[in-house]
Amino acid sequence: MSPQTPTDEPRVVVSPGRTVLGVGATETVGTYADRHGTKALVVASEQIFDIHGERILECLHDAGVETAVYDSVRPDPTVENVEAAFDLWSEEGCDVIVTLGGGSSIDTGKATGILATNEGGIRSFGVDKAGYEGVPNPIPPLIAVNTTAGTGSETTRTSVLSDESTSTKFIIVSENIVPDVAIEDPELTVSLPKSHTAFTGIDAFTHAIEAFTSVKSYSVTDNYARDAMDRIVDALPVAWSNGDDVEARTEMMIAQFKAGKAFGNSSVALIHGMARPLGAQLHIPHGLANGLILPYVVEFNQMAAPEKYAEVARILGVADEGESARVAARKASDGIEELCEDISLTGYLDEFGEVPSREEYLEVVPEMTQDAFDSGSPDNNPRKPTREELEELFVRVYDDALAPDSRRRS
Ligand SMILES: [Fe+2]
Incomplete structure (x- = not known):
């Protein structure tokens, strides 16, 4: 803790x-x-x-x-x-x-x-x-x-x-x-297109959740992160649905500012570590890369910081106060997938992504894994991945969210 x-x-x-x-x-x-x-x-x-x-x-x-x-x-x-x-x-x-x-x-x-x-x-x-x-x-x-x-x-x-x-x-x-x-x-x-409202909003959420669960987190950054997540969960679907809603845009502006102060003072972790090489390989915007990876790393991490992820699940509205931390924490990744679904995140891959064949992707997994480790970001992760585990996470992202007929794209 x-x-x-x-x-x-x-x-x-x-x-x-x-x-x-x-x-x-x-x-x-x-x-x-x-x-x-x-x-x-x-x-x-x-x-x-x-x-x-x-x-x-x-x-x-x-x-x-x-x-x-x-x-x-x-x-x-x-x-x-x-x-x-x-x-x-x-x-x-x-x-x-x-x-x-x-x-x-x-x-x-x-x-x-x-x-x-x-x-x-x-x-x-x-x-x-x-x-x-x-x-x-x-x-x-x-x-x-x-x-x-x-x-x-x-x-x-x-x-x-x-x-x-x-x-x-x-x-x-x-x-x-x-x-x-x-x-x-x-x-x-207000002029941001829906796609970029989605990408940047999920990027801000990723900053907040990574700062909140980073091994460098503490009370000061936790408060920034908690408030940021609270605001994003409510305001992002509204800002995405109606870009002219200045109130929702203002909430998102405050949220991303606080998320920035959270990660700027406690650090991002494995999601950003993986998103940089994934984004570079697929030529996809940074926030989209984060959103593709987010649920899998949260699922991987939750056992290492159950109280933190239980709080994330409650903020997302998918767990109750009465549930134990272990039970609630396991629900966080589902809540995140729902948030991504609300704003059609994976739907933007057609327009913004160049998804390689599974074979081609598997060839660059070792390289992406090395880049992720080299970035230092995994050191801040609550659960330390082995090389094998990190490679498996990259493959899981492909099979579940990147492949044209994958679960999150269909
Ligand atoms: Fe980011």
């Missing part, structure tokens, strides 16, 4: 320097950028910039802040994205970073900031090379205007990037990359 208070050693709780949360929060971007600099590098994907770019530039210009725009961030941002954004930062003489978008833009912005104040290529700051807290100098001021209800990256010390030369993802973790300002405006999420 996790300690209720950090009695063994003090714990750092990271958080953005300021958070502006609520409808209309976007309007404050100019004020904060002006406080931190004179020329902003705006980092976004083309798609998001097309929707919200004009408004952001207007806010910045009205506040007297000049701008340069890098709008080529792709989903699962790459080393090349970071290098190109940094080139523009240098050429234009920028002094503050404004990210516009979800995790991809924020993580690109953080990494661009690392290059601005530190020596070396971006790959050298990955935890596999530099360890945790491997960024020596703080990045320049970063203002994250969040447009999804899922990433949590605006609250964390983490940046996840893709190394295309090896088709793998790597993670940078440092207190020196936490954003100065997080702008959480639920109105910006």
Whole structure:
């Protein structure tokens, strides 16, 4: 069981320097950028910039802040994205970073900031090379205007990037990359299509449940995680069904923020460890990969933290107070499958996935297993998987949720 208070050693709780949360929060971007600099590098994907770019530039210009725009961030941002954004930062003489978008833009912005104040290529700051807290100098001021209800990256010390030369993802973790300002405006999420509402919402739920059951969890992060799960269970199906429901969008914005603070201070675990290589192999969005894996890892883990998973089952509404922890915990994975079903999660595989044949998939299972172990995330899992068990979990995901005629897809 996790300690209720950090009695063994003090714990750092990271958080953005300021958070502006609520409808209309976007309007404050100019004020904060002006406080931190004179020329902003705006980092976004083309798609998001097309929707919200004009408004952001207007806010910045009205506040007297000049701008340069890098709008080529792709989903699962790459080393090349970071290098190109940094080139523009240098050429234009920028002094503050404004990210516009979800995790991809924020993580690109953080990494661009690392290059601005530190020596070396971006790959050298990955935890596999530099360890945790491997960024020596703080990045320049970063203002994250969040447009999804899922990433949590605006609250964390983490940046996840893709190394295309090896088709793998790597993670940078440092207190020196936490954003100065997080702008959480639920109105910006109204434009999210249903698919991305589903992906980002399940990503946020995964952050919360992994933080809640991680071996690094404790009372502070538990409270963030519990509240996040409570809100997501109620609000995600509503936000998915009716994207214009600003109340549900606001609940999701608060939930993903709290889930971000939960995992940012206690860590994700096996699901994220498996989702990174699975997502890279299948070229599927991060949240979809999490949602495909989630029920199987929860089923695998529940015996190792029955009280925690019993609470998850009660939050999901599939277990009663009167049931023992062991009995209730076993129901958590069913509750999660129901939540995924409500938002048609596996239905998006047709549009967003490139599912290989079973034979081809089995060939990459050992490699995905190795990548999952190398990420370090399984170390935080309440149940430590053996190599064989992890390989079996990957196969189970294929047979039950990925194969075209599998149970969860039919
Ligand atoms: Fe995530």
